[in-house]
Amino acid sequence: xxxxxxxxxxxxxxxxxxxxxxxxxxxxxxxxxKAVAAANTPEQRVAEAKQQAxxxxxxxxxxxDDYHRGGASVLLLLSDMKDPESTKITEVLVVPSNAVCxxxxxxxxxxxxxxxxxxxxxxxxxxxxxxxxxxxxxxxADKTGTVLDLDVLNRMTSGKLF
Numbered sequence: 001x002x003x004x005x006x007x008x009x010x011x012x013x014x015x016x017x018x019x020x021x022x023x024x025x026x027x028x029x030x031x032x033x034k035a036v037a038a039a040n041t042p043e044q045r046v047a048e049a050k051q052q053a054x055x056x057x058x059x060x061x062x063x064x065d066d067y068h069r070g071g072a073s074v075l076l077l078l079s080d081m082k083d084p085e086s087t088k089i090t091e092v093l094v095v096p097s098n099a100v101c102x103x104x105x106x107x108x109x110x111x112x113x114x115x116x117x118x119x120x121x122x123x124x125x126x127x128x129x130x131x132x133x134x135x136x137x138x139x140x141a142d143k144t145g146t147v148l149d150l151d152v153l154n155r156m157t158s159g160k161l162f
Contacts, residue, residue, distance in 0.1 A: 063146065066094040066146045066148060067148060067152060067153065067156060068156075069094060069098065069100055069120075070092045070094055070100055070148045070153055071153050071156045071157050073092070073100035073102060073118075073120040073126070074089055074092060074102060074153060074157065075157060076120065076126050077102055077104070077118045077120075077126060077128070080126060080128065081106060083106065083107050086106055086107035086113075087104055087105070087106040088104060088105045088106070088113075089102060089103075089104050089150060089153075090103045090104060090105060091103040091147065091150075092147070092148040092150065092153060093140065093143070093145050093146065093147050093148070094145050094146045094148065095139060095140065095143045095144070095145035096143075096145055097122050097139060098122045099119055099120060099121055099122055099139035099140065100119070100120040101117070101118075101119055101136070101139065101140035101143070101145075102117065102118045102119070102120075103115070103116075103117050104116050104117070104118065116128060116129045117129045117132075117136055117140070118132065119132055119135045119136050119139050119140055121135060121139060122139075
């Protein structure tokens with residue numbers, strides 16, 4: 001029994017040592033990173049700030065381009081619809097290939113609503129469901145990208161979306 005108690009105590013001690021050691025290592029690494037940042041010359045800090053600002057401008061320009069491409073795609077889709085007034089856009093996704101994927105609902109010939117999807121390819125060709133299923137699968141299915149805020153798109157298109 002004393003042997004088991006010693007094993008438990010030693011195991012507990014080792015676990016506590018590892019936990020505390022991890023915290024100490026993490027603290028040392030953070031201190032080192034702060035020291036390196038403080039050791040940068042003013043010129044290095046200015047260069048780093050410029051690099052961060054340039055990266056932020058690039059992200060904002062990409063988002064702006066995505067919104068313009070998304071808005072133009074939705075307007076193109078609406079111009080292709082029989083009853084654009086009944087069309088409700090539910091999602092607009094711009095994927096890294098610059099294809100635009102649009103989910104929408106629109107009235108069918110029986111005044112019921114149907115769910116549809118459209119793809120604007122990177123080359124600017126619009127494909128709607130169901131004929132555009134291959135294009136949707138190629139550019140949009142299981143893809144990630146920028147989901148555009150529909151309120152922002154609506155303002156950009158002067159309220160023409162909904």
